[in-house]
Amino acid sequence: MNQFFSGFLLVIFLALPPVAHLLESIMIVHMHMQMPLLVIAGFLMARLFQLRFPRFFEKWNGNGIPGILLFLIIIVFWTIPRSMDEALNFQSMEIFKFFSLSILAGIPLRDSWKKLSSFGKNAVIIIFTIKYFGMGLLYIKAPVQLCNNYLIMDQLTLGWGFLTTAICLVIYLLYVTFTDPTKYQ
Amino acid sequence: MAIPKTLKEKANKEMGISTEDARITKTYLFVAFMALLIGGLLGLLQGLNRAGLLELPSWLNYYQVLTAHGLLLVVVLTAFFTIGYFYAGLSHTLGGLLPKVRKMAWIGFGLKIVGFVFAVIPILMGNASVMYTFYPPMAASPWFYIGLALIVVGVWMCAFGAFIQVANWRKNNKGKHVPILSFFATGVFILLFFGSLPVAIEVIVMIIPWSFGWVKTINVMVARTLFWAFGHTLVNIWYLTAVSAWYVIVPKIIGGKRWSDLLTRIVIIALVIMNITGGFHHQIIDPGISESVKFMHVFMSLAIGFPSLMTAWAMFAVFERTARKNGGKGIVGWYKKMPWGDVRFLAPFIAMLAFIPAGAGGIVQSTNQLNQVVHNTMWIAGHFHLTLGMSVVMTFFGISYWLVPYVSKRVLTPAINKLGVIQTIIWTVGMVIMSGAMHTVGLLGSPRRTSYTTYGDNATALGWNPYLLLLAVGGTLLIIGVLLQVYAVINMMFFAPKGETEFPIAEEEEGASKTPYWTERWGLWIVIMLIFVGMAYVIPLTEFIVNAPPGSPPFKTW
Numbered sequence: 001m002n003q004f005f006s007g008f009l010l011v012i013f014l015a016l017p018p019v020a021h022l023l024e025s026i027m028i029v030h031m032h033m034q035m036p037l038l039v040i041a042g043f044l045m046a047r048l049f050q051l052r053f054p055r056f057f058e059k060w061n062g063n064g065i066p067g068i069l070l071f072l073i074i075i076v077f078w079t080i081p082r083s084m085d086e087a088l089n090f091q092s093m094e095i096f097k098f099f100s101l102s103i104l105a106g107i108p109l110r111d112s113w114k115k116l117s118s119f120g121k122n123a124v125i126i127i128f129t130i131k132y133f134g135m136g137l138l139y140i141k142a143p144v145q146l147c148n149n150y151l152i153m154d155q156l157t158l159g160w161g162f163l164t165t166a167i168c169l170v171i172y173l174l175y176v177t178f179t180d181p182t183k184y185q
Numbered sequence: 186m187a188i189p190k191t192l193k194e195k196a197n198k199e200m201g202i203s204t205e206d207a208r209i210t211k212t213y214l215f216v217a218f219m220a221l222l223i224g225g226l227l228g229l230l231q232g233l234n235r236a237g238l239l240e241l242p243s244w245l246n247y248y249q250v251l252t253a254h255g256l257l258l259v260v261v262l263t264a265f266f267t268i269g270y271f272y273a274g275l276s277h278t279l280g281g282l283l284p285k286v287r288k289m290a291w292i293g294f295g296l297k298i299v300g301f302v303f304a305v306i307p308i309l310m311g312n313a314s315v316m317y318t319f320y321p322p323m324a325a326s327p328w329f330y331i332g333l334a335l336i337v338v339g340v341w342m343c344a345f346g347a348f349i350q351v352a353n354w355r356k357n358n359k360g361k362h363v364p365i366l367s368f369f370a371t372g373v374f375i376l377l378f379f380g381s382l383p384v385a386i387e388v389i390v391m392i393i394p395w396s397f398g399w400v401k402t403i404n405v406m407v408a409r410t411l412f413w414a415f416g417h418t419l420v421n422i423w424y425l426t427a428v429s430a431w432y433v434i435v436p437k438i439i440g441g442k443r444w445s446d447l448l449t450r451i452v453i454i455a456l457v458i459m460n461i462t463g464g465f466h467h468q469i470i471d472p473g474i475s476e477s478v479k480f481m482h483v484f485m486s487l488a489i490g491f492p493s494l495m496t497a498w499a500m501f502a503v504f505e506r507t508a509r510k511n512g513g514k515g516i517v518g519w520y521k522k523m524p525w526g527d528v529r530f531l532a533p534f535i536a537m538l539a540f541i542p543a544g545a546g547g548i549v550q551s552t553n554q555l556n557q558v559v560h561n562t563m564w565i566a567g568h569f570h571l572t573l574g575m576s577v578v579m580t581f582f583g584i585s586y587w588l589v590p591y592v593s594k595r596v597l598t599p600a601i602n603k604l605g606v607i608q609t610i611i612w613t614v615g616m617v618i619m620s621g622a623m624h625t626v627g628l629l630g631s632p633r634r635t636s637y638t639t640y641g642d643n644a645t646a647l648g649w650n651p652y653l654l655l656l657a658v659g660g661t662l663l664i665i666g667v668l669l670q671v672y673a674v675i676n677m678m679f680f681a682p683k684g685e686t687e688f689p690i691a692e693e694e695e696g697a698s699k700t701p702y703w704t705e706r707w708g709l710w711i712v713i714m715l716i717f718v719g720m721a722y723v724i725p726l727t728e729f730i731v732n733a734p735p736g737s738p739p740f741k742t743w
Contacts (some may be wrong), residue, residue: 025477032720157727164719168712175708184355185702 007044028161029153042106064115066110074105081146129169136162206276207592213269224257226668232660236653237637247636248314255317271370278364279354286346293342300335314743324739327396344374365663369429372453380418387411402736406729417464427580436691441507443691452492452703458714461722466551486551528605532583539575570620589677596684613664619659625650
């Protein structure tokens with residue numbers, strides 16, 4: 001209940017107009033801070049749903065794959081420049097952003113992550129690494145504005161943000177590949 | 186805390202540090218305290234000049250003195266002390282240093298000393314009065330920067346030595362937690378390595394080619410940003426080193442136990458992850474960063490305050506429990522049961538107390554509007570004399586009263602303990618007067634890093650004079666403190682009676698809950714730290730590079 005409450009409070013905090021306005025005024029913060037924070041909020045709230053509806057998760061997300069696919073679809077959708085634009089232009093899309101990232105991405109992520117094998121986990125990280133490199137290059141190389149609401153400069157910053165995150169993910173993958181936890185644990 | 190099992194570890198605990206390991210720490214500490222002596226004398230010259238009491242000769246001007254004072258105390262004293270202290274800790278808690286690691290510590294020592302000589306010669310020749318922040322477009326002789334780069338490489342050598350030592354221990358002690366002092370050392374050396382990467386890039390890629398004249402101009406904002414990514418981390422490395430003694434050593438000295446192992450480890454991890462991004466508050470009134478970005482960075486900076494508050498909580502919990510166990514009574518009356526006459530406790534305790542106003546001052550500076558009042562005034566100099574000069578250095582002094590005898594196989598005599606208590610009092614009074622005067626005169630507008638001037642007898646500038654005199658009074662008391670401290674260290678290192686001194690490491694409280702193993706996943710913490718750093722720096726750096734103004738040629742302003 002505590003976790004649910006802190007997640008819920010986080011969503012409310014992020015939805016406060018001045019907070020939302022500040023975070024959405026900078027493109028990279030919109031995508032790389034507000035959106036992940038919403039996922040984290042959902043992740044925290046998930047505990048209550050898992051306890052309340054264990055059968056539901058068992059039936060629909062027994063091996064974690066449906067959940068992680070739903071998570072991936074939602075996240076991919078929100079990296080499309082147009083969806084960011086729409087979230088800023090239409091109130092309904094903004095509400096969908098808050099709902100989808102917390103409920104449809106955060107909750108399935110938590111339910112699925114522990115169910116996935118280490119191969120599954122690394123596959124998800126590899127998918128993200130490739131996607132981040134791709135999106136990074138897209139945002140850096142695109143000669144025109146991809147979002148109506150943000151300047152090319154913002155776009156470029158976001159592109160570099162994607163690339164640096166991708167590099168960090170590569171470092172993580174190298175770390176799990178080349179270190180053997182059984183030597184230490 | 187892991188219980189020592191192997192024979193080697195047991196022997197190490199019983200017999201004390203091996204001579205070879207002791208030599209490393211002794212040498213590092215000797216250099217650190219010599220740096221304190223020379224740096225302190227230069228500080229006195231600076232303070233007297235600033236108060237208008239002393240005219241420096243033309244061949245040794247205020248800015249030269251300031252550069253050397255800063256370099257000696259900010260870089261040499263802290264780096265050598267930190268490495269010497271943690272290498273003794275690694276040796277003690279991990280069953281002696283590996284021969285390979287020992288060799289790395291000596292190579293690191295050599296590189297740092299050579300680098301230091303390279304840096305000092307241009308300062309003495311008057312070719313490097315750029316002050317220790319070495320901001321472009323002020324340009325020193327390239328050899329000054331080459332010296333700094335060598336110091337960084339020397340530090341890296343020691344960092345990797347520590348990593349090898351810890352990894353080796355973990356392989357031999359599967360599933361065990363790294364002993365808490367070595368856990369602190371791991372955190373500190375991770376920060377030393379990753380924190381000095383940006384400054385290495387700044388110096389090697391940007392400044393050295395520019396100061397040699399191979400490239401005509403430099404991007405000043407990028408250089409400043411890389412500097413502060415390092416500068417702020419360095420500040421917190423000292424702090425984390427001091428904190429390690431507060432958590433691990435001080436409880437043992439007062440006869441208590443460590444309060445929570447998990448909390449301690451979380452504080453270390455949190456400080457490592459959030460530290461480097463904190464550098465931005467040093468640039469809070471720099472141009473080229475939008476206000477909304479600065480606003481968010483204030484959150485990042487204040488986030489570092491959170492583990493500090495946890496530390497304060499934990500410390501007072503330890504003090505109160507221990508004092509009550511010893512018969513202390515009342516809501517605050519238990520303080521009477523603390524060992525006030527023991528310098529090993531008194532000095533770090535005052536250091537902790539100093540961190541309360543020091544931390545509050547830091548919050549003032551990381552707030553945009555308040556920073557505009559104090560930016561580049563003497564307030565800032567007052568702030569870091571309170572943080573480094575009291576919170577950190579007094580903890581180092583407190584450590585020296587058991588660490589120096591420990592590595593020298595000598596004992597702390599009652600006389601030296603008494604001298605230490607007197608030294609602590611003199612230092613406290615001196616620093617409170619000096620730092621207080623600096624803070625106040627800064628609020629009145631007196632700029633930092635400026636030799637004495639009355640600005641043509643301007644009334645405002647004349648109004649600063651009484652405070653500047655107080656500054657000189659404080660500085661004079663501090664030099665007495667420096668002399669007493671250096672005397673004590675030399676005495677304990679070479680002349681005190683022979684004997685065994687314990688390496689005081691407090692045990693965990695009985696019945697403490699087991700610390701979960703995830704705290705040992707340093708690889709993961711490093712990746713999270715890197716993601717934090719990437720996110721924090723990508724916005725301003727992209728802006729500075731893409732929308733760069735014309736770069737600046739080098740300037741020699743002195």
